[in-house]
Amino acid sequence: MKVVYSERFAERYTTNPVESPDRVRLPARELAGYEFVEPPQASLEDVSRIHSREHIERVREKGMLAPALLAAGGACRAAEIALRGEAAFALVRPPGHHAASDHAWGMCYLNNVAIAVRMALDRMGGGMGGEAEGPKEAGLGRRRGGGSGGRVLIVDIDLHFGDGTVSIFRWDERVRIANVGAIDPGFDYLTLDPAGYIGQVERAVAESEFDLLAVSAGFDTYLLDWGGLLDLSDYEEIGRILKEGAEERCSGRRFAVLEGGYHQDLRLCVKGFVRGFE
Ligand SMILES: [Zn+2]
Numbered sequence: 001m002k003v004v005y006s007e008r009f010a011e012r013y014t015t016n017p018v019e020s021p022d023r024v025r026l027p028a029r030e031l032a033g034y035e036f037v038e039p040p041q042a043s044l045e046d047v048s049r050i051h052s053r054e055h056i057e058r059v060r061e062k063g064m065l066a067p068a069l070l071a072a073g074g075a076c077r078a079a080e081i082a083l084r085g086e087a088a089f090a091l092v093r094p095p096g097h098h099a100a101s102d103h104a105w106g107m108c109y110l111n112n113v114a115i116a117v118r119m120a121l122d123r124m125g126g127g128m129g130g131e132a133e134g135p136k137e138a139g140l141g142r143r144r145g146g147g148s149g150g151r152v153l154i155v156d157i158d159l160h161f162g163d164g165t166v167s168i169f170r171w172d173e174r175v176r177i178a179n180v181g182a183i184d185p186g187f188d189y190l191t192l193d194p195a196g197y198i199g200q201v202e203r204a205v206a207e208s209e210f211d212l213l214a215v216s217a218g219f220d221t222y223l224l225d226w227g228g229l230l231d232l233s234d235y236e237e238i239g240r241i242l243k244e245g246a247e248e249r250c251s252g253r254r255f256a257v258l259e260g261g262y263h264q265d266l267r268l269c270v271k272g273f274v275r276g277f278e
Pocket of ligand 1: 261
């Protein structure tokens, strides 16, 4: 289990005050026993696979390109570690799952998970078993799923629906996305109890075939955060379910990337999740 983290993630930048440097600084201290890996900045080439040139330019004009590239680079590094068969948690900010190809909101700028998943799909190519690559698919049309080695399950456990990620992969059949709890953007999760929520995580894993598991790990469904639902042991249980699902389906290839989570206990939520996920 590796933690992808840079002290630069805790730098100050202009954003909503709840998205504070302590969101990564305190969990990093809590995870001190794990092996830490420094992320590189994501390359503009990798980012351009997901975001339009105009969008990247707007992020630059807001002064957010450097921190956003580093967060995306953290997610990519975590995906690379996962492809080698080891679990990884990218402790990054700013978050990413509300960033679509050409627009972003909700304290997100670049879609960290989407950039990492697209990079991983390219690396996996025709299969994890070293098979020859199939013919290149041209254009932005529908990507066919199936085949070996090129399917990703993204489990989004943030309180909020990961609309950016869903819109980015809408036409890509290699990628399945489960927004746990957020059955639809109308937030039906409010009717769930913790057991119902955890049951959705179990079903998402059980009902999917995948070669890599990615987790948009937001913790704002925590009991004392906005969602008011899950306790620390629930996050450990969710991490464990995701680990066991990855071990069963894809030789354990799994990584998680921090999304939301705004209560001071975020550090404990992350630690609980990692304990189950490692
Ligand atoms: Zn959220």
